[in-house]
Amino acid sequence: MTVSQHPVSPTDPRTVSELAEAVQGGLPRTIADLSSLVRIPSVSWDAYDPSHVAASADAVAELVRSTGLFDEVRVSSAPIGDSGTTGQPAVLARRAAREGKPTVLLYAHHDVQPQGDDADWETPPFEPTLKGDRLYGRGASDDKAGVMTHVAALRAVHEVLGDDLGVGVALFIEGEEEFGSRSFADFLRQHHDDLEADVIVVADSDNWSTTVPAITVGLRGNVTFRLTVRTLAHASHSGMLGGAVPDAMMAMVRLLGTFHDEVGSVAVAGLESRDADHPEQTEETLREESGLLDGVAPIGTGPLLSRVWSQPSITVTGIDAPSVANASNTLLPEVSVRVSARIAPGQTADSAYEALEAHVLAHAPFGAHVEVTDVDKGDPFLVDTTGWAIADATVAMTEGWGEAPLQTGIGGSIPFIADLVRTFPAAQILVTGVEDPDTRAHSPNESQHLGVLHRAVLSEAILLARLDARG
Incomplete structure (x- = not known):
């Protein structure tokens, strides 16, 4: 600095x-x-x-x-x-x-x-x-x-x-x-x-x-939005049709999985990182401050503080779906999640949103219908x-x-x-x-x-x- x-x-x-x-x-x-x-x-x-x-x-x-x-x-x-x-x-x-x-x-x-x-x-x-x-x-x-x-x-x-x-x-x-x-x-x-x-x-x-x-x-800046995936016109019996038609939850899980690579780094083309110096932080400190459980590995690459100060991140902060207690043997026709992305200094929130929108539209599995609404952006x-x-x-x-x-x-x-x-x-x-x-x-x-x-x-x-x- x-x-x-x-x-x-x-x-x-x-x-x-x-x-x-x-x-x-x-x-x-x-x-x-x-x-x-x-x-x-x-x-x-x-x-x-x-x-x-x-x-x-x-x-x-x-x-x-x-x-x-x-x-x-x-x-x-x-x-x-x-x-x-x-x-x-x-x-x-x-x-x-x-x-x-x-x-x-x-x-x-x-x-x-x-x-x-x-x-x-x-x-x-x-x-x-x-x-x-x-x-x-x-x-x-x-x-x-x-x-x-x-x-x-x-x-x-x-x-x-x-x-x-x-x-x-x-x-x-x-x-x-x-x-x-x-x-x-x-x-x-x-x-x-x-x-x-x-x-x-x-x-x-x-x-x-x-x-x-x-x-x-x-x-970091932020881009948040509601992501909705639809695959069926109505709910159907999972035993009768499961294995032949994709339910919305299956499509949503596969789509969300494309946000990150195998080590947990953001894998959305167009989301940028910032090159900067960072103080040293040990993995021990990260584990203590975050409550990371034994055996669970940190995600991403590069110095630990660069991952939270100067690189983008994507988190799913909420999901609209039946609770476990209320689950039935049903193929869900529609699922919505709240996506929260953090944007590295140096990139505008507008350009980050364009990259995220393009990514979800390009990676919708099985031809699922994808809708992005309720967008908030901050630079x-x-x-x-x-x-x-x-x-x-x-x-x-x-x-x-x-x-x-x-x-x-x-x-x-x-x-x-x-x-x-x-x-x-x-x-x-x-x-x-x-x-x-x-x-x-x-x-x-x-x-x-x-x-x-x-x-x-x-x-x-x-x-x-x-x-x-x-x-």
């Missing part, structure tokens, strides 16, 4: 000390507020009660008001294109810059993934539970801890620097990131002047470990690491964590960052976060390491103080 060429100096030691004291003193309140947010089941998916997302937005708005820094804090929604529907509520606030200081936009999201099967959780998913250094619950980390990082850092900065704070602050806490940010581009257009900034901090990523921070500089992103903002963030995180941050990639996607870049091309993007390898975001038993939260809050408070010191 390219290192910033901008010279940087340490933050004023007195300021760091006072911010550290304020963050430490406010930590019990921060954890209590995070726990209150976790209790709100703010799942933004269509099938869930939207009143919980609205309640979550109202709760976040009150927390933002508690910083004492904003004259107005609003809950706002935007349309989703020309669909006639409106996106989930977001929280918006802005404090104008003074005396030529820069403005920073702080982003996080208050919606969460569905909890899945409650039986897979060791604690109730929406009842925050403290076990050792970790707070368990859906959204405890992704991304309500990101929300509280901003709130707690602003509280500390206000306590130490007072009302004379010169740095401008815009705050955008989204309400539908986990459902594809479908109104995001419209929200940016609707609130362009409120959100415009010199630096954008996206608090929705992870760290190298619980003791070593990271700044994410590379993110990958590479951060420009040569600007002054990443230099300031590196110093702030080093002082807040006691360890210099690594510049890392992540296998996950944050598609809306491409929207931010298109709307605010002059802004410098910083992708930070509060997760760690044991967070299990999106999975059962999600948790937030409280030491990581503490250090993330302090680092962001120091960054805000450094931006305030800029002319």
